Amino acid sequence: MTMATAPSFEVIAPAPSPWSQFLAVTRHTIAERWRSLLGWGLALVAMAALQLSVYPSVAESAESMRQFVEQWPEAFREAFSLDQYTTGTGFLNAELFSMMIPLILIAIALGVAAAATAGEEERGTADLLFSLPVSRWLVLVAKATAMVMCVLAVAGAGFLALWAGAPTVDLSVTVGGLAAASLTAALLALLFGSLALLVGAVTGSRAAALGVGAVAALAAFLLHALGGLADWLDTWQDLSPFTWALSSDPLVNGVDWVAAGELTAGSLVLVTLSVIALQRRDLSSR
Amino acid sequence: MGNVVVSALRIQDLTKFYGRQAGIVGLDLDVSAGEVFGFLGPNGSGKTTTIRLLLGLISPTRGRAVALGHDVVADGPRARALMGYLPGDLATYDRMRGHQFLAYLGHLRGGVAPARYRELAERLNVDLDRHLRELSKGNRQKIGVIQAFMHDPPLLVLDEPTTGLDPLVQEQFAELVRETVARGATVFLSSHVLSEVENLADRVGILNEGHLLLVDSVDGLRERAPRRIEMDFPATPPDALTAADGVTSIRTRGATAYCLVRGGIGPLLKTAVDHGVVDVHTHDPDLEDVFREYTAGGSR
Numbered sequence: 001m002t003m004a005t006a007p008s009f010e011v012i013a014p015a016p017s018p019w020s021q022f023l024a025v026t027r028h029t030i031a032e033r034w035r036s037l038l039g040w041g042l043a044l045v046a047m048a049a050l051q052l053s054v055y056p057s058v059a060e061s062a063e064s065m066r067q068f069v070e071q072w073p074e075a076f077r078e079a080f081s082l083d084q085y086t087t088g089t090g091f092l093n094a095e096l097f098s099m100m101i102p103l104i105l106i107a108i109a110l111g112v113a114a115a116a117t118a119g120e121e122e123r124g125t126a127d128l129l130f131s132l133p134v135s136r137w138l139v140l141v142a143k144a145t146a147m148v149m150c151v152l153a154v155a156g157a158g159f160l161a162l163w164a165g166a167p168t169v170d171l172s173v174t175v176g177g178l179a180a181a182s183l184t185a186a187l188l189a190l191l192f193g194s195l196a197l198l199v200g201a202v203t204g205s206r207a208a209a210l211g212v213g214a215v216a217a218l219a220a221f222l223l224h225a226l227g228g229l230a231d232w233l234d235t236w237q238d239l240s241p242f243t244w245a246l247s248s249d250p251l252v253n254g255v256d257w258v259a260a261g262e263l264t265a266g267s268l269v270l271v272t273l274s275v276i277a278l279q280r281r282d283l284s285s286r
Numbered sequence: 287m288g289n290v291v292v293s294a295l296r297i298q299d300l301t302k303f304y305g306r307q308a309g310i311v312g313l314d315l316d317v318s319a320g321e322v323f324g325f326l327g328p329n330g331s332g333k334t335t336t337i338r339l340l341l342g343l344i345s346p347t348r349g350r351a352v353a354l355g356h357d358v359v360a361d362g363p364r365a366r367a368l369m370g371y372l373p374g375d376l377a378t379y380d381r382m383r384g385h386q387f388l389a390y391l392g393h394l395r396g397g398v399a400p401a402r403y404r405e406l407a408e409r410l411n412v413d414l415d416r417h418l419r420e421l422s423k424g425n426r427q428k429i430g431v432i433q434a435f436m437h438d439p440p441l442l443v444l445d446e447p448t449t450g451l452d453p454l455v456q457e458q459f460a461e462l463v464r465e466t467v468a469r470g471a472t473v474f475l476s477s478h479v480l481s482e483v484e485n486l487a488d489r490v491g492i493l494n495e496g497h498l499l500l501v502d503s504v505d506g507l508r509e510r511a512p513r514r515i516e517m518d519f520p521a522t523p524p525d526a527l528t529a530a531d532g533v534t535s536i537r538t539r540g541a542t543a544y545c546l547v548r549g550g551i552g553p554l555l556k557t558a559v560d561h562g563v564v565d566v567h568t569h570d571p572d573l574e575d576v577f578r579e580y581t582a583g584g585s586r
Contacts, residue, residue, distance in 0.1 A: 011354040011440055013364035016396025024393040032381065124377030128433075131341045132394045133367035282344035285334070 013133070021134050025142035030149060033112055037150055040108050041157040044101065048161040051095045055088070055169045062086040075228030088171040089251045092162070092181075097251055099221070101158055102185045102242070106217045109151050109193025114209040116143035117274075118200030121284050130283060137275045140201065144271045147193050155186040173251065180250040187263040188245040192217045194270035201274040204284045241266070294319040294441055294472035295340075299349035302335050308496040309335035313349070315491060315498065317474060322467055324487030324504075325476040328581050332496040333476040334373075337445045340474070341371055353441055367395065370439035374446035376430035384414035384421070384429055391433050398436050406432045410458060423450045431459060435466065442466065442473045448482060460486055480577045494581045504573075511571030512546040517558050518565040519543070526561060530554040 030037075058065060065086050069077060084090025117140060120126040130136065159182040166173050196213030200206065220240040227237025237243050245263060248256035295317040302309035310332035317323045327333050338344045340351055342362040351358045356365035379387055384407070385400070392398030407414045412421070412428040421429070427450045434442060442463070448456045463473055463486055477483045483490060484504050491501040502510070512534060517523065523543035528536055531553035537544045547554055551568070558566070 011356075011368055013354075013356060013367040014396050015364070015367065016394065020396075021394050024390060028379075028390055032379070124375075125379060127338070127341075127343055127373060128371075128377065128391075129394075130343055131366060131369070131371040132391060133363040133396070134394055135363055280345075283338075285338065285343075 016133055018135070018138055022138055022142045022145075025134070025139055026146045026149070029112070029116070029143050029146035032115070033146070033150055036111060037108065037154060040104055041154045044104050044154055044158045045161040047100060048096065048158055049165060051092075052162070052165040052169050052171065055091055055171050058086060058091060059088075059170070073229065075226070078228050088166070088173050089177065089249075091171070092173060093249065093251055096158075096162075097181045097185060098246060099225075101155070101182070102188050102245075103217075103221070105151050105155055105185055105189030106192050106213075108154055109147055109189040110196045110210055110213040110217075112143070112147040112150050113193040113196035113213065114200055114206045116140070116147070116197055116200055117278055118204050118206045118209045121204040122206050124285075126283050127285065136278050140197070140275050140278055141271070144194070144197060144274075147197070148190060151186050151189050151193065155182045155189075158182060176254055177251045180253075180255040183255060184245045184250045184260065184263075187260055187267075188241055190267050191241050191263050191270070192220075194267040194274070198270045198274040198277065201278040201281070204281070292319045293317065293352075294321070295323075295351065295353050295474060297336075297340075297349070297351045300336065300339060300346055300351055301348045302332075302339055302344065303347045308332075310339070310493075311496045313498055315501070317472060319472050320467065320470055321489065322463065322473040322475060322483075322487045324480075324483030324490035325474060325493065326478070326480055326483065326490055326577060327476075327493030328478055331478075331493045331581070333478075333493060334445055335496075336493075337371075337373075337443055337474075337476060340443055341366060341369070368440050370434035370437065370442045372430050372434035372442075372444045372447045374449035376427060378418045378426060378429065380419035381417065383417055384412065387418060387429065388414070388433055388436065392436065395437050402438075403432050403436045406436060410455065424452055424455065427451055428455065431462070435462060438466075438469070438471075440471050442471060442475075444473065444475045446477055447475070448477075480573045484573055492577060492580045499580050507573055507576055508571050509549060511573055511576045512548050513551060513571045514569040515545045515547055515551060515554065516567040517543045517545065517563050519558075519561065519563055524557075524561040526557050527554065530557040 069085050085094050117126065120129060129139065159178050162173070162178050163175055166178075192213050195216055196209040199212045200209035203209070220242050223233070223237060223240040224242035224246070227233045227240065227243065241263060244259045248259060250256060293316045295315070297313050297315040300313040301311050313336060325333055325336070335344070339346055340353065340358055342358050342365070345359060353365040354368045356368070358365045379390075382390070385403070388398070388403045389400065392403065404414065407428075410428045410431060412425050412432075418426060418429065431447070434444070434447075448459055451459060463475075467473060473486070475483050475487065480490070487504055489501060489503050490507060492499045517527075519541050521541055523536075523538050523541065527533065527543055527545065532547045532549045532551065533545055533554055534548055535546045545554060555566070
């Protein structure tokens with residue numbers, strides 16, 4: 001018998017380019033969130049339009065508004081920037097940038113983060129995804145990138161709506177200020193999103209990722225908002241990422257790069273920990 | 287010089303514990319290139335654990351597995367690039383259309399020509415333009431079959447793949463496996479029923495409660511299987527039949543003897559002829575009996 005054409009022991013594996021895999025996972029993740037993203041974006045734009053539409057009457061009644069605001073406790077006035085309520089930037093801070101915009105962006109970030117690996121595990125698609133020649137770290141980094149893009153897209157929509165709408169109601173705010181405030185809110189949201197990503201990577205549970213992310217965000221918000229009300233809370237206030245992000249008033253003073261750096265570094269640490277956690281874990285089967 | 291037998295899949299002491307509970311214990315197995323290996327066991331015997339270990343979805347407590355020269359843990363992505371995987375109940379991205387889904391997976395595999403998966407879809411008769419959530423379970427499983435075969439992988443890892451497929455599609459699936467093997471691919475095929483794999487597999491391994499109990503060729507398994515033989519005699523069957531080699535049991539009713547024989551039936555036939563047997567009916571050995579014998583007391 002002639003020697004059979006023996007298959008070589010090591011078969012050379014096709015090596016898909018990590019970059020194109022990264023793009024594919026990022027694009028797919030964004031496509032899966034597209035509808036929810038559109039909904040949040042429209043909600044944010046509608047809210048911005050609504051707030052802008054009432055600004056002229058607020059500006060007109062500046063004096064009586066100032067007296068009304070003075071009845072509030074000082075800490076509250078500080079937390080929601082009520083003292084400058086009748087100025088354009090003060091109004092925007094109070095109505096949008098101190099709470100609504102960060103909370104909407106946080107909701108988006110948590111949604112993407114919880115769906116990322118935990119969501120795929122719960123749906124059972126993780127087995128299929130990771131049976132492909134992709135590395136876990138690559139999938140996680142792609143999902144984190146998709147989260148960044150989703151949050152920036154909606155923050156950008158809000159920015160555009162305010163930038164286009166402000167002049168129509170004689171609200172004086174700089175483009176740079178709007179951009180800085182929007183960017184800072186996005187970085188704040190991404191910090192909590194990264195936390196949810198980590199919880200999802202460690203537990204494989206969507207509910208845990210959402211729950212921990214939401215509770216942490218709520219706690220941080222309350223700490224920031226109420227911190228000034230009681231002396232004993234005052235020292236703790238600085239622990240809240242909301243305080244890091246908002247205390248320098250980016251709408252007026254531009255991006256506080258130290259705060260932006262802190263938020264970004266925090267997110268990067270959390271994403272790195274997620275990669276390590278996911279790399280080592282047994283994926284759950286349905 | 288003879289054939290060079292090369293392992294496509296080499297599994298050594300592969301072990302997985304979930305806490306104290308054993309998933310699979312000390313699995314040693316070599317699957318040769320070009321072979322179809324049937325991996326049999328009742329539900330919960332460790333089949334899926336083994337397959338998820340091979341795909342790097344879970345990591346072993348100890349031991350290793352090497353697929354076509356690539357360690358499935360240390361060199362996971364490259365090992366998986368050479369594999370096609372199909373679980374019994376495939377979960378899909380149900381908001382996608384069939385062709386989007388296959389294009390996405392193909393993309394992550396480094397590119398699969400749309401013509402290739404369209405051809406498979408046509409053959410299996412499944413509509414790729416429908417959203418996956420609109421497809422029946424059987425049609426979704428066809429999509430699963432397509433994604434497992436579309437990149438012509440040299441190693442197919444199939445975990446109870448025909449669950450949910452109707453018999454006609456099961457036959458098409460078997461045909462696809464045969465073609466793939468004819469091209470030189472290796473197939474690792476799990477099932478909890480022997481009949482599902484006996485027509486495809488060269489060898490089978492029987493697994494129970496995490497332990498591999500037996501590895502044999504399908505023919506070898508047939509040898510082990512008791513064969514039923516009925517013999518008609520002119521009068522009461524002779525007692526001498528009981529003494530023939532290989533006979534495990536005999537019942538008689540009237541002039542007919544019902545025998546169970548293991549191994550060759552020669553000695554029994556010889557004795558029967560010596561005693562003037564009139565007619566003989568033989569039945570194919572029932573492999574399910576062997577399977578049941580080995581997995582009795584399992585979790586089924």
